[in-house]
Amino acid sequence: MTAMVKAEGVHKSFGAVQVLKGIDLEVAPREVFCLIGPSGSGKSTFLRCINHLEKINSGRLYVDGELVGYRQKGDKLYELKDREVAAKRRDIGMVFQRFNLFPHMTAVENVMEAPVQVKGESKAVARERALKLLDRVGLSDKAGNYPSQLSGGQQQRVAIARALAMEPKLMLFDEPTSALDPELVGDVLDVMRGLAEDGTTMVALTHAMGFAREVGDSVVFMDDGVVVESGHPREVLTNPRHERTKSFLSKVL
Amino acid sequence: MTVEIDKAGPKDAPPPRAPETIKAIPVRHYGRWVAAVVVIALLASLVYAFSQGKVNWGAIPDYFFNDEILKGVGKTVWITIAAMALGVVLGVILAVMRLSKNPVTAAIAWGYIWFFRGTPVYVQLLLWFNLGLIFDYINLGPIYQDEWSDFMTPFLAALLGLGLNEAAYMAEICRAGIQAVDEGQTEAAHALGMSHAKTLRRVVLPQAMRVIVPPTGNEFINMLKTTSLVIAVQYWDLLQAAQEIGQNSGAPAEMLFLAAAWYLILTSVLSVGQFYLERYYARGSSRSLPKTPFQRIRANLFSFSNRSAGGVGTS
Numbered sequence: 001m002t003a004m005v006k007a008e009g010v011h012k013s014f015g016a017v018q019v020l021k022g023i024d025l026e027v028a029p030r031e032v033f034c035l036i037g038p039s040g041s042g043k044s045t046f047l048r049c050i051n052h053l054e055k056i057n058s059g060r061l062y063v064d065g066e067l068v069g070y071r072q073k074g075d076k077l078y079e080l081k082d083r084e085v086a087a088k089r090r091d092i093g094m095v096f097q098r099f100n101l102f103p104h105m106t107a108v109e110n111v112m113e114a115p116v117q118v119k120g121e122s123k124a125v126a127r128e129r130a131l132k133l134l135d136r137v138g139l140s141d142k143a144g145n146y147p148s149q150l151s152g153g154q155q156q157r158v159a160i161a162r163a164l165a166m167e168p169k170l171m172l173f174d175e176p177t178s179a180l181d182p183e184l185v186g187d188v189l190d191v192m193r194g195l196a197e198d199g200t201t202m203v204a205l206t207h208a209m210g211f212a213r214e215v216g217d218s219v220v221f222m223d224d225g226v227v228v229e230s231g232h233p234r235e236v237l238t239n240p241r242h243e244r245t246k247s248f249l250s251k252v253l
Numbered sequence: 254m255t256v257e258i259d260k261a262g263p264k265d266a267p268p269p270r271a272p273e274t275i276k277a278i279p280v281r282h283y284g285r286w287v288a289a290v291v292v293i294a295l296l297a298s299l300v301y302a303f304s305q306g307k308v309n310w311g312a313i314p315d316y317f318f319n320d321e322i323l324k325g326v327g328k329t330v331w332i333t334i335a336a337m338a339l340g341v342v343l344g345v346i347l348a349v350m351r352l353s354k355n356p357v358t359a360a361i362a363w364g365y366i367w368f369f370r371g372t373p374v375y376v377q378l379l380l381w382f383n384l385g386l387i388f389d390y391i392n393l394g395p396i397y398q399d400e401w402s403d404f405m406t407p408f409l410a411a412l413l414g415l416g417l418n419e420a421a422y423m424a425e426i427c428r429a430g431i432q433a434v435d436e437g438q439t440e441a442a443h444a445l446g447m448s449h450a451k452t453l454r455r456v457v458l459p460q461a462m463r464v465i466v467p468p469t470g471n472e473f474i475n476m477l478k479t480t481s482l483v484i485a486v487q488y489w490d491l492l493q494a495a496q497e498i499g500q501n502s503g504a505p506a507e508m509l510f511l512a513a514a515w516y517l518i519l520t521s522v523l524s525v526g527q528f529y530l531e532r533y534y535a536r537g538s539s540r541s542l543p544k545t546p547f548q549r550i551r552a553n554l555f556s557f558s559n560r561s562a563g564g565v566g567t568s
Contacts, residue, residue, distance in 0.1 A: 051444055082449060090446030100441035104459045104536065114445035117455055146536070159441075166445060 002065040004029045004170055004201045005050060009059035012045055019045045021225035022059065027170075030199045034212040034233070037222035038248055043205050046222070047172050050203065051092045052085050063092065064169060090118060093163030097175040099155040101147040107134060107158045108143040111165045118166070126165075133161040137191050153184030157191055164195075171195065173204035209253055213237050221245045312504040313511045325494030326515055332411050332488065333477045339416030340476075341469070344423025351428055362424065369421035375482055378414035381405065382486040410486035419476060426468045430461035462534040470527030474520045481516075491515055 005027035012020040019042045027033045035043045048054045049061060052069040061068040069085060070077045080088075101110050111130035115121040121129075134140050137157035147155050156176055163171060173192065177185040189211050196202060196215045206212055212219050213233045220230040221240070229236055229245045237253075240246045316322060351362035369377070384405060391397065391404045434457045442452040481492045495512035499505030 053440055053443065086443070086446045086448050088446075089444055092444070094441075094444040096437060096441060098437055100435075100437040102438065102441070102456055102460075113455065114447065117451055118446045162445070 001029065003027060003062070004031070004064055005033075005203060006062040006065075007046075007059065008061075010046070010049065010056050010061055011058040012042070012049060012054060012056050019225055020049075020056070023222075023225075023227060025220060025227060025230065027201065027203055028217075029169075029201050031201055031217045032196045032215050033201075033203045034216040034219045035203065035205045035222060036207070036209070036212060036219060036248075037228075041222045042225040043222045044174055047174050047203060047205055050170075050172060051089050051094060063088070086118075090114075090166055091169050093166060093168035093171045095156070095159050095163055095171070095173045095176045097178050099147070099152070099159045099179070101155055101159055101162070103147050106144050106146055107139065107150065107161075110147070110158055111162045114162070115165050130161070130165060133164055134158070136164075136194070137161045138187070151184060152180045153187045156180065156188045160188070160191055160195075169201065171200055171202045173202065173206065175205050175207065177206065177208055207252060209237060209249075221248065223248070309504050309507055312502065312507040313514070316498055316502070316508065316511060317514075319494075319498065321494045321498060322491070322511070322515070325489070325491035326519070328489060329477070329480050329491040330519065332408070332415070332480050332483060332490065333473070335412050336415035336419060336480070337473055337476050339412060340419025340423045340472070343417070343420035345427050347420060347424035348427035348431065351424065352431060366421045366424055369418050370425075374414065374418045374479060375485060377418050378410065378482060378485045381410040381414045382407075407483070407486050407488040411480070411483040411488040414486065415476065415479060415483070419472065422472060423469070426465055426472070427461070430463075430465035431457060433464045434460045459534070463531075466531050466534050467527070470523065470530070473527070474523050477519055477523065478516060 003026040005025075007023045007025050010020055010023040011018070021042075023042075023046055035047070037043045045054055049056050050063060050068065055069060066088070067077075068088070069080055071080060072078075101107075102113065105113060108127060108130045111133055112123065112126040115126040115129065116123055131140065131143055134143050137160055139154055139157055139161070142150060142154060142158075147158070150158065160176075176192070177188050180188065185208065189208060192202070192204065192211065193215050204211075204216075216233040218230060219233045219236045221228045221236060221242075221244075223244050229240060229242050236245065237249065240249055347362045347365060350358040351366070353359055382405070385401045388401045391399055391401055397404075438456050438460065439452055442456045447455065480490055483490055484493060492512050495508040496505065499508030502508070
């Protein structure tokens with residue numbers, strides 16, 4: 001079975017600063033893969049590399065068996081055209097820490113936007129599907145509201161519905177609950193739990209250790225641009241082997 | 254819900270007593286009274302001065318709807334719209350050029366803005382008008398050939414002088430608007446698989462408009478007033494009409510009052526239009542209600558000539 005995401009020695013630097021120092025990992029299809037680690041550990045950068053919002057400097061990164069951002073012919077790499085990069089991103093949903101909903105569109109318009117504009121779906125079909133997705137995230141009554149009229153938790157659930165509207169084979173979550181008030185976190189995690197149960201492949205950066213423990217199939221602890229420890233959530237979160245993992249967990253748990 | 258609660262409450266319980274309203278002596282702002290009296294006195298003396306002046310007030314209503322004046326108003330509005338249209342279209346193109354990753358187009362856009370924003374619009378108008386001293390003919394190959402004096406009419410000189418100058422300002426306004434849109438918006442659109450062009454058109458520009466529209470409204474109002482400079486290229490407008498009538502009827506100052514009144518009416522109308530445009534582009538983003546048209550006109554009347562930017566010498 002092809003891995004959904006496969007990283008081999010992925011390096012990334014911003015100028016002189018090395019952010020990723022050789023990441024090797026694999027995410028299987030239908031797996032819920034949780035990335036944890038302190039801020040500045042490079043986990044967010046790694047996530048953004050997966051859909052080519054950032055270019056990696058060395059190593060290889062594959063999504064569903066295909067190289068991210070490049071085409072290989074013989075031993076030469078060719079950069080993909082913008083259009084080809086965009087085409088690949090359609091299959092990867094992304095949810096951001098700051099939601100990034102389009103503020104000039106209502107909730108349902110946000111969800112419809114990509115299917116209509118990118119896939120060329122008819123508005124009627126897209127709207128119907130969008131309403132179903134909003135219902136799935138528990139917001140069927142907020143379809144006509146603008147993002148500024150929604151709470152953070154509601155906005156994030158619309159953002160998840162927006163990503164799902166493209167029927168992605170992989171979902172990326174960039175600390176989806178970090179910008180939320182504590183009492184709103186649960187709603188968003190419930191939606192993510194539902195996705196996991198439906199077999200969606202997910203890579204989630206999260207500080208919600210409870211979610212990682214209950215829903216995650218594997219957990220990777222990153223620090224300072226390297227993978228320190230990985231394994232089943234029960235092992236990593238309850239019996240960490242490395243000192244750095246232990247000290248990090250003692251602070252967040 | 255509230256009905257339920259009311260029913261549940263004890264029926265014969267006395268209604269809760271409202272806490273006593275505070276009755277305190279308000280702070281007296283004597284300074285405000287003094288300031289108001291001083292300002293009113295100054296205003297009254299100004300009105301008195303004008304009432305003593307030899308102003309033939311009757312001449313203003315007599316000529317207010319004079320055919321020549323109305324024709325001048327039409328010409329002024331026409332050149333304003335034409336020059337603004339040229340400025341906006343060229344401005345958007347220049348803004349996109351300046352933000353593009355192509356260093357050549359970016360540098361050329363920069364140079365254009367540098368020149369047209371850095372020289373007075375009056376000088377630019379005179380330059381267009383006097384290009385005939387350098388060129389005898391215009392020769393665009395098979396497309397167009399003519400004698401320069403036939404080609405560069407007063408209208409074309411006014412259009413180019415005002416419009417090309419305006420484009421430099423509009424370019425900066427558009428650039429600021431595009432750059433004001435949060436980068437997360439572009440990322441979200443890209444993550445959904447949208448192309449650069451779609452992202453710009455569907456996500457970035459609609460949000461940039463909120464930043465672009467208010468200063469563009471100002472530019473429009475300002476352009477209307479700047480058109481009074483087109484006398485430099487012998488374009489015949491409202492001010493020209495008023496001055497001609499003034500000289501023939503022996504009431505030159507009165508006709509300038511009349512022209513000023515017409516300019517005020519036109520800028521006020523534009524302000525109302527600006528209000529509705531702004532409210533349209535504010536949808537989904539503003540929680541507080543925008544000002545009413547009345548408040549806006551009033552604000553504009555009071556800040557009528559406070560623009561002093563770059564190339565505009567007289568406002």
